[in-house]
Amino acid sequence: MNSEKKAIWVFGDYRNYFQNRVTLQLLSRARELAVKIDAEVCAVVFGYWTDEWVNDALSHNPTFSGVVGEYIAHGADMVYLTDHPRLAAYSMETYVLLMERLAKREKPDMILIGATTFGREFASRVAKRLGTGLSADCIGLEINEEGLLVQRAPFFGGNLVAEIVTPVRRPQMVTVRPGTFQEIPHDPLRTGKVVKVPLPKELPADRVRLIRAEQHLPRGRKIEDAKVVVCGGRGMGSKKKFQKLFELAELLNGEVGATRPVVYADWADHDALIGQAGKHIKPQILFSFGISGAIQHTASCNDAKFIIAINKNPNAAMMKKADVAIVADASQFCTALIQELKRCIR
């Protein structure tokens, strides 16, 4: 189809559009990468009634609607679209098969996929089918002198970042952590091409059957997006003392996070869990109260821009990671901080 021109593909993960705009963020980065290797940016969308999604975007664009219009307005030159009732719900095996077939036919140079729960499993399977490499949960993408995609992937709990390339195999594939890149503002005048890809006739039934899916929207403000997070561990001393963190968070316009032992001890809800199997946070300031810093927890705090840790033990791992390490009783310091904030916030 596009015989000479290289292509950078972005998987259109629209299901969580209103919570997670990672697809738009990837389109934005794809545009910047495309300039360097002279490529076009393509979004790939599988779904049903995809023009019903994102209705506010529809009215702006006279030609394109729904997800397709939104992706073009945010940077896609082309959208591959398979729209069919079979694709009404996200379905791993079918989506993998569609992506595999399309990628084998069109041979993109890169495929960028948002590191959502679905995206990470989807990408793993697609990479396997295409016989290529995949870097997980990248926090940076660059093009090096040889024109290769440098995939910056955190490992060892984010204490280290590996720069990975896929020298030979194609496409170069990555999943990218939501929030890593800034989306381009919606431009209703941008235009692009839509290529409709029919559903294959001999599509096998999924071996994994979806019995039920309920949308579970996180209640209240989201800790993942909070600018200030006040996180507490066992070092707070007791459930009662832990409650002070909520008062502090209120003063700081922040959210309260908790470690696994604290959640298990029922000092905080599971919703507040920061760490493996919990939330991943990226606040401007993280206050870490009485947390020793097990890697399962700290791995989810590495994107905090500035960490203030409070612990009686100056050698705790969290204290070593912190920008400011405060050697004090976490609960007492919390009280002192609350008093001072009440005095000086006007």
Place this chain on the structure above:
Amino acid sequence: MVSELPWDPATGTLRRELAEGMINPACRAALEAALRIREAEGGEITAITMGPRMAEEVLREAIALGADRGVLLSDPKMSGADTSATSFTLARAIEQACPGFDMVLCGFATSDSETAQVGPQLAEELKIPGVGYVDEISVSGRTVRMQRLADNFLETLEMDLPGLITVTSGANVPRHVPMGGLQAAFDSADIVTLDAASLGLDPERIGVKGSATKIVNVTSPMAGKKNIVLTGTPKRIVDQLFERFDDKIGGAIGKDLKRDKQKS
């Protein structure tokens, strides 16, 4: 249970968790799930890991917890494998060491590299259905029902066996290792070690050679952090903190922190 425990491709050294002989939390939750399924449905549990000889400790821990036997995949030729080469190696080992298996349970991710890629890629290699990030499992005959929270959707899924499940670390609270079991696991554990040759693996498809990705550099985002240490009474520290960082804190919370500069 399969646990992804590669050694460090850059230096050839062990990763820390491994040296400490600890099963990844998520892999431990997977083992716990396996133990509960065995309690209800019967069966035999094989713990499999890939890594250097020392990874045998992980298998002993698994056996102490109740696994029936362990299989260690260890060969310098397997080292430096990316997730694709790892899943290829594990799949061939499972086919040989566990013919006719019913279920493969994996931790959803390791705590060192956290890619969460090996489980799904292993399902692809074994050509069996698979579901990732599972919180709850119930088995009824040849059908497994699973629940998971995926991208704000609480999903209930079903598949027929054989199948693969990756388990979140929040899924099941794992049991403790019984001391007696630990002793027995060290005295008389049923552990076999397999290398590339005994598995008949093409050296071009495993380890560094079989990996499509290549690490060209490793950096530390921690470098350049100052790590300022403050000590004293809580009141004094709060004063110091505000003196030095009032702009930073005020900026983040969107409020102006007006302090009287004169000290009390």
